[in-house]
Amino acid sequence: MGFDQYHEPANELSPETRTRARMFASLTEEAEAIGWYDQRMSLEPDAEARAIMADAQTEEFKHFCMDLEFLLRRIPIWREIAQGVLFQSGDITELGNAAEEAADGDGGDGPPADDSANSSLGISGLKGAGL
C-alpha cells in the first residue's frame, strides 16, 4: 500500500499535517468519483443503471462537501477566501480576486495587513504593570 498523499517525509510531519494530507487525498478522490459518474451517466443508455449512478454520485457530493468543510475549518485563510467565492452571484474570477485581496489585507485600512497578530504571544501593552 502506498502513501502517495505525502510529499515530505511523513515521520517529519506533525500529526495535524498528516491528518490534513489524508483529508486532501480524500477530497481529491471524491472529486474524481463525481467526475467519473458524470462521464458514465452521459454514456449509459439504461435508465435504471443511470439512476443508481446518480444516487451514488449524490453520495460523493456529500463526501466532498464534508471533506471540504473539515479542511476549511482548519485553514482559516482558505475559509475566508471561500466565503467570498462560494454561493455568491457574479463573475467567479472577480469574486476570487476580491476574496484573495481581502484575505491578504490589501483592501484598505482597518485590520492588520496579515494574520501575524493572531500568531503572536498576545503580550501587547503592559503600561502600569510592575511592583
Add this chain to the structure above:
Amino acid sequence: MNHLLRGHAPITDEAWRQIDEEAKERLVPALGGRKLIDFDGPHGWHHSATDLGRTDREAKAPTKGVFLTTRRVLPLVELKTPFSLSREELADLDRGAVDADFATLDEAAHQTAVAENLAIFHGIAASGVEGICASSTHQSIPLGDNNFERYPEHIAKAIEMLLTAGIEGPYGVALSPDSYTGVVETNEGGYPLLQHMRKILDGGPLVWAPGLEGAVVASLRGGDFLFESGQDLSVGYESHDADQVNFYIEESFSFRVATPEAAVALSIAP
C-alpha cells in the same frame, strides 16, 4: 499561514502551546520598558514605517516652479532571536512531561527583552531610534556610589524636576537588575526601602528592566513615549533536522520620544 511558518514545524499543537506559554512567562517580567510607555498596534508584519507627520523640502526644484518635498518616516526595526529545542524533549512534552528543558528558549526570551529595553531606554542609533535616556532634556542625576538608601532621595528629586517642567504624573521608575535587587533587599532602619519608594511614586510602578543602565523616572500620563508594534512578540519556525527543531522569537517595532522632558535618567556613570 503567515511568514512565521508555524504550520511547517514538525511539532504538535500541544508543543506549540507550551512553547508559547513558556516564552510569554519569560518575556513579560523582563519587558520593563513596555511598562512605562504607550503601546500602539500590532499593525502586522507588513507594517514598515511610522508616519512622523513631517517633510524635508528638497533644495533643488525638479523643474521650474515645482517644489519637491519628501515625507519623513521612522522605519520599524526587527528583532529576531534564534533558539533550538531537542526533538526528543518535544516528544516527551507530548507524553506529558512537566519538566521540559526550555533553557535555550528562556535565554532567547530574556535576550529579546533586553534588546527591546535597550531600544526603549538607550535607543538604536543605526536605526534612528532615540531612547528615553539619551533624548531627555534634563540633566541626569548621578547615583554616585550607588548607595541604595539614597534612591528615594534621587527619585524625589527627579519627580520635582518633572513637576517643574510641567510634566504631570503618575510617575514610574525603571531600574537596572542590580539597582532593582538592591532596592528590594535594602531596609532603612527596619523599614523596607521598596515601601518608601512606593509612597513617593504614589502607586506608580517600579519595574525591573534588564538592559537599562542605572534608572529612569518617567511620566505615565500618556502621549510622551510611543511604541508602535508591527508584529508583536511571536515564536516562529526556522528549520529542523533529525535531532532538533530550530525556532526564533521575533518582533518588529518603532519607538520615539514625543516629549523629551517627560523623563529623568539616574546615571551610574561618573
